[in-house]
Amino acid sequence: MRIRGSVAIDLGTVNTLVWVAGRGLVLEEPSAIAVDSATGAVEAIGTAADVLAEKEPQDIRVIYPLRDGVIADLDATVEMLYAFLRKARPRGGPLRPRALVCVPSGATWVERRSVAAALSARRPRYAVQLIDEPVAAAAGAGLDLSAGAGGFVVDIGGGTTEVAAVAGWRVVRAQSLRMAGNAMDEAIVNAARSELGLILSQRAARQLKTTLGLTGGPDGWAEVVGIDAARRTPRVDRVAADLVASALEPTVAAIARSVQEVLSDIPSGLAEDVVRGKVRLAGGGALLPGMASRIEAIAEIGALVVEDPLRCVIRGAAVMLDSRGDSGVPGLRS
Numbered sequence: 590m591r592i593r594g595s596v597a598i599d600l601g602t603v604n605t606l607v608w609v610a611g612r613g614l615v616l617e618e619p620s621a622i623a624v625d626s627a628t629g630a631v632e633a634i635g636t637a638a639d640v641l642a643e644k645e646p647q648d649i650r651v652i653y654p655l656r657d658g659v660i661a662d663l664d665a666t667v668e669m670l671y672a673f674l675r676k677a678r679p680r681g682g683p684l685r686p687r688a689l690v691c692v693p694s695g696a697t698w699v700e701r702r703s704v705a706a707a708l709s710a711r712r713p714r715y716a717v718q719l720i721d722e723p724v725a726a727a728a729g730a731g732l733d734l735s736a737g738a739g740g741f742v743v744d745i746g747g748g749t750t751e752v753a754a755v756a757g758w759r760v761v762r763a764q765s766l767r768m769a770g771n772a773m774d775e776a777i778v779n780a781a782r783s784e785l786g787l788i789l790s791q792r793a794a795r796q797l798k799t800t801l802g803l804t805g806g807p808d809g810w811a812e813v814v815g816i817d818a819a820r821r822t823p824r825v826d827r828v829a830a831d832l833v834a835s836a837l838e839p840t841v842a843a844i845a846r847s848v849q850e851v852l853s854d855i856p857s858g859l860a861e862d863v864v865r866g867k868v869r870l871a872g873g874g875a876l877l878p879g880m881a882s883r884i885e886a887i888a889e890i891g892a893l894v895v896e897d898p899l900r901c902v903i904r905g906a907a908v909m910l911d912s913r914g915d916s917g918v919p920g921l922r923s
């Protein structure tokens with residue numbers, strides 16, 4: 590089987606990562622595309638598009654095609670994917686490279702098939718296999734999935750949180766929640782506006798989230814710049830940890846509840862693997878200060894944040910891409 594030049598793609602709601610067999614991780618950029626609002630021409634993708642978003646230039650529209658964990662804009666998703674692949678993959682290589690694509694499990698079957706169909710329609714024609722995100726996350730989290738072994742993963746991304754018990758490269762029990770990092774940011778924006786009369790950008794809210802989180806960080810407050818809602822002029826303010834923690838609470842509570850529900854439904858045969866492997870937290874949201882201990886308190890079996898959680902899914906997808914069927918990984922289909 591010709592593996593070189595084949596790709597694994599983690600099509601996340603906030604970040605897209607591309608792994609090329611034989612070269613490793615070659616691209617890691619925001620899932621964003623900027624188009625000219627008049628002509629529809631693609632002006633920028635990834636980081637360059639994301640930077641434009643908050644500055645709100647007049648004739649440019651920045652699209653986050655997967656924002657809420659579903660493929661909200663299929664055309665934009667496909668344009669973005671192709672642009673990323675052009676950037677990531679050198680010309681040449683096999684005529685029909687393989688592409689292993691991880692999509693959020695909230696995406697419908699029709700949306701997934703459309704992505705697969707689009708990738709195999711243009712040149713180079715990829716032989717596409719869609720893989721379940723929790724399975725890739727479990728593999729990337731270092732769980733042994735061979736011979737039916739498994740474990741428990743919680744992947745907290747931007748648009749969705751995937752909670753799953755996985756065994757032998759298959760999902761055993763799972764929930765996909767449309768609440769994750771973006772919902773946390775929005776809750777902070779809303780709280781700052783209603784309680785402080787301060788309008789924050791998503792970037793500023795994200796900053797508060799990562800520094801204060803649930804624990805309050807080193808100082809119990811953080812400085813932020815926003816727009817005064819009454820005067821409409823820039824204002825610097827101190828935001829208390831309590832405001833942020835209470836804004837985060839509904840999302841965190843929903844994630845914790847989902848963990849509890851999936852845990853309470855695992856087959857007894859998987860219990861030992863889950864206890865031994867602990868609950869493994871992946872995705873950017875795993876880094877939220879206080880998240881792991883919150884999940885640990887709910888799960889009562891121990892929880893840990895995987896190494897480099899933002900790259901967990903792509904690592905797992907790369908393992909699946911590299912395997913040649915001799916390790917029990919489901920064979921690649923085209």
Ligand code: ADP
Nearest residue numbers: 601602603604746747770799872873874876877
């Ligand atoms: P997706 O797979 O949906 O693209 P990612 O796994 O890339 O999502 O995670 C992106 C999310 O993680 C964003 O909402 C981002 O704000 C959040 N995130 C990144 N770093 C941290 C951190 N240190 N603390 C809390 N959240 C974080």
Ligand code: MG
Nearest residue numbers: 601746872902
């Ligand atoms: Mg993800």
